[in-house]
Amino acid sequence: MGTSTNGKVNDFSSDMEVDAFRRLFPLRFHERHLAESIRPDGRPLGKARDTTLVLGAVASANGSALAKIGCTTMLAAIKMEVMAPTVEAPDEGCIAIEFHMPPICSPLIRPGRPAEIAPVISKQLSDTILRQEIICHYLELSLVSGKAAWMAYLDIYCLDADGALFDAALLSAVAAFSHLQVPVVSLNDDGRIVLISEDNIAAMKEKEPVNKEKRKLKLDSVPFSLTCVLHKNHILADPTSEEESIMETFLTVVLDSSSFQLVSLNKPGGPGLAHTSAIQECVELAKLRVKEVQKIMNEATSDMEQD
Amino acid sequence: MDVEREGGRGANQLRPMDCTRSVLSRAHGSASCSNGETRVLAAVYGPKAGTKKNENPEKACIEVIWKPKTGQIGKQEKEFEMILKRTLQNICLLTAHPNTTTSIIVQVAHDDGSLLPCAIHAACAALVDAGIPLKYFAVAICCSFSESGHILLDPNKLEEQKMKALVYLAFPSSVRSVLTEGSENGEESAENGIITSLTHGVMPVDSYFQCLEQGRAAVTPLTNILKKKLQSPSPINQSAAA
Helix, strand or coil: CHHHCCCCHHHHHHCCCHHHHHHHCHHHHHHHHHHCCCCCCCCCCCCCCCEEEEECCCCCCCEEEEEEECCEEEEEEEEEEEECCCCCCCCCCEEEEEEECCHHHCCCCCCCCCCCHHHHHHHHHHHHHHHHHCCCCHHHHEEECCCEEEEEEEEEEEEECCCCHHHHHHHHHHHHHHHCCCCCEEECCCCCEEECCCCCHHHHHHCCECCCCCCCCCCCCCEEEEEEEEECCEEEECCCHHHHHHCCCEEEEEEECCCCCEEEEEECCCCCCEEHHHHHHHHHHHHHHHHHHHHHHHHHHHHHHHC | CCCCCHHHCCCCCCCCEEEEECCCCCCCEEEEEEECCEEEEEEEEEEEECCCCCCCCCCCEEEEEEECCCCCCCHHHHHHHHHHHHHHHHHECHHHCCCEEEEEEEEEEECCCCHHHHHHHHHHHHHHHHCCCECCCEEEEEEEECCCCCEEECCCHHHHHHCCEEEEEEEECCCCCCCCHHHHCCCCCHHHEECEEEEECCECHHHHHHHHHHHHHCHHHHHHHHHHHHHCCCHHHHHHHC
16 A cells, blocks of 8 residues: 555556545545546536426326436425415515425434534525525415415425535425416405305306406516535536545536526535635526527426426 | 625624633633624533544544524524534644544524624634644624615524525635645635535525625634733633632
């Protein structure tokens, strides 16, 4: 093992099996790939993994979506309930966002003990989606001023955690909102809100629905994000969990899909520093990614409409 | 830029800052930091033997416990815990004490805006007081971006609520690092980098970089203040001498 003292990677890797080298020296394994501007899974540094999106994955929910970025899988579903709005905001509805990481998603999560990262992602999702009314105006969730408004429960389940959790969670959340079908409701004789089921057309004719037009939420600009790992001078877009655990400095850029305004730029510490030039590069990568994701989302929506 | 601010402050003017170390006698290291009315107390215990599960035993483990002023710990506090932990992982020499855990307990005494920067300063000062080896100091600042496009540094609670967007930034202090790692990594020195960035609210990309510049300009004066405060003898030592 005298080769370790002169620090030459070549000598080591040549007389060792690739798998063993990967397990014993994960950082060197990755650095050798980075030097060749390629990643262990064959991607160039700035490219995200294949992304697929399926709308309407949960039949019982009002809106749902299944997003996959590489192996990272997120299932998002929205349930709408009628609630009484607060006195301060009689014309506004409410959106409650919860992110779940069940033990099925990763070997690092033990049953019974909640994942530390789950509430943090939950908070970041709420900040991104609710702030500045990016997704929808709360006013659109109002039914009868001061009496009734929609409460949207958005639950996102992580089924497979393989890096870039926030990106996949945000994509599934946004897609679930785009798929959301607001149920038809009407006022009954007591002035109460009642649901009208799809097969009960007769009832619909009898009583005027309260929300005839507002069946879909207006989504003019939606947020999309890209997580990058920073390692020395390299920027790796959309890291896998292996890359995230080995190179621990990451940066998440969230951009608005219509104006490319910055919704959030999050770099939660980590061993490395982010230089201004690297941040600029990440923003550029995020811009490209937003266009890519927007296309995937449009395709998923048109597929849905054809069905 | 003429912006009316409470207390007649200028846009780039920070509130008076104070930092006292060794405020608690039982903790291995402690510090109290205030920024205007915002006040945070931090205590350090450790390094204790062993790391938590799933942590790398070849490095020191850092544990942050955030205590709000009142009530239960919520998602906001969990996020601050995670950010503070990862920020401290950046400044600590983790390989100096492998297979140990250092706990940092942060108690919020009063929140009047710019809470996270104040907590970062308090945690750093407590680590210094405990004698934990650090690469450099984390100097944090909150920049706010108003509807009209002005950038105000160090907003108080009222200003935070009125602002369109907030940017929390943490920079390495402008003290020369003893490590040569930064210089061999490339032409950019450690001072140009940021340790932590957290934003709330929508803003143009250019404004973010503007905030970055303005925040960076405040690093050197803040470093000098913190250094001076930390060099002054602690109140416990003073009373012992008397």
